[in-house]
Amino acid sequence: MHMYQELKRPKLYQFNCGDCVVTNVLEGFLHRDDLHPFVATNASAQEVEALAKDHCLPFPRMEHGFVATIIKTSTKLIVIDPGFGSIAPAPTTGWFEQGLLAAGYSVDQVDMVLISHCHPDHIGNVSRDGVLTFPNAEIVIGRAEFEFWKRGEGISKMRQPTAALFLKALLPFENQLRLIEPGDEIVPELRAIDASGHSAGHLVFRLTCGDEELLLLNDTTPHYVASFANPDWHFAMDDDPEKAALSRQKILNMASDDALPVIGFHIPFPALGYVSRRGNGFEFRPATYQFNLS
Numbered sequence: 365m366h367m368y369q370e371l372k373r374p375k376l377y378q379f380n381c382g383d384c385v386v387t388n389v390l391e392g393f394l395h396r397d398d399l400h401p402f403v404a405t406n407a408s409a410q411e412v413e414a415l416a417k418d419h420c421l422p423f424p425r426m427e428h429g430f431v432a433t434i435i436k437t438s439t440k441l442i443v444i445d446p447g448f449g450s451i452a453p454a455p456t457t458g459w460f461e462q463g464l465l466a467a468g469y470s471v472d473q474v475d476m477v478l479i480s481h482c483h484p485d486h487i488g489n490v491s492r493d494g495v496l497t498f499p500n501a502e503i504v505i506g507r508a509e510f511e512f513w514k515r516g517e518g519i520s521k522m523r524q525p526t527a528a529l530f531l532k533a534l535l536p537f538e539n540q541l542r543l544i545e546p547g548d549e550i551v552p553e554l555r556a557i558d559a560s561g562h563s564a565g566h567l568v569f570r571l572t573c574g575d576e577e578l579l580l581l582n583d584t585t586p587h588y589v590a591s592f593a594n595p596d597w598h599f600a601m602d603d604d605p606e607k608a609a610l611s612r613q614k615i616l617n618m619a620s621d622d623a624l625p626v627i628g629f630h631i632p633f634p635a636l637g638y639v640s641r642r643g644n645g646f647e648f649r650p651a652t653y654q655f656n657l658s
């Protein structure tokens with residue numbers, strides 16, 4: 365094991381989507397030794413290794429990154445899935461507030477915290493020690509997701525720590541939550557779309573600002589190569605892998621049919637690009653200068 369040493373890398377990327385200002389924040393990263401089976405529990409190690417090599421990636425080492433998004437609309441400052449916060453599992457995670465400040469915003473200014481689903485890297489920073497991290501923010505989350513964890517039935521052994529975190533970080537604020545359904549308008553610029561499977565009520569978000577659009581894939585695509593090339597590969601962190609694969613196919617079809625730029629929470633920073641069809645699957649095309657043009 366190497367000692368952690370912080371090397372410089374980009375942690376902030378800001379661009380316009382119509383009248384909205386979007387900021388992607390690198391909340392952190394973890395290094396893992398299990399590209400297989402992490403990104404494909406239903407494919408062989410050889411298949412995953414061949415795909416990795418073809419994309420100039422090592423095997424089996426991998427970087428699992430966490431990218432939160434801030435959207436400034438004409439009326440609201442919205443934070444989407446602000447990371448682990450105080451439950452950061454390593455010094456290489458838990459950087460969200462640093463990024464928020466570097467972007468020129470403060471925790472008090474946040475009007476809304478929008479949550480895609482209740483896994484630790486997405487809800488850990490809603491509160492710390494019983495106090496809301498963003499004191500003036502409305503918290504918005506899908507009803508199916510919230511009710512699944514509140515009911516507490518059918519939770520796998522792997523997800524017991526997640527269930528415990530939910531009880532501590534989110535449930536105490538139940539009366540302050542706004543629960544939404546797929547199809548709902550969150551704010552005039554943002555709409556929720558069902559992408560369940562990764563978790564019971566996992567949502568993706570479609571941003572429409574004037575005539576520009578963007579799709580936040582959240583955890584639909586856990587790996588920027590494997591999940592696109594083989595949408596039917598099961599991610600080890602999917603709560604219902606078969607359903608997650610169907611949602612992945614549906615959402616990637618939408619992104620490529622509608623030529624939507626996408627942001628993915630676990631796509632390498634700045635986690636922004638496009639979806640093209642390739643073979644029986646898709647390919648992620650990282651954004652370069654498309655969003656920098658005036």
Ligand SMILES: [Zn+2]
Binds near residue numbers: 485486583
């Ligand atoms: Zn995640």
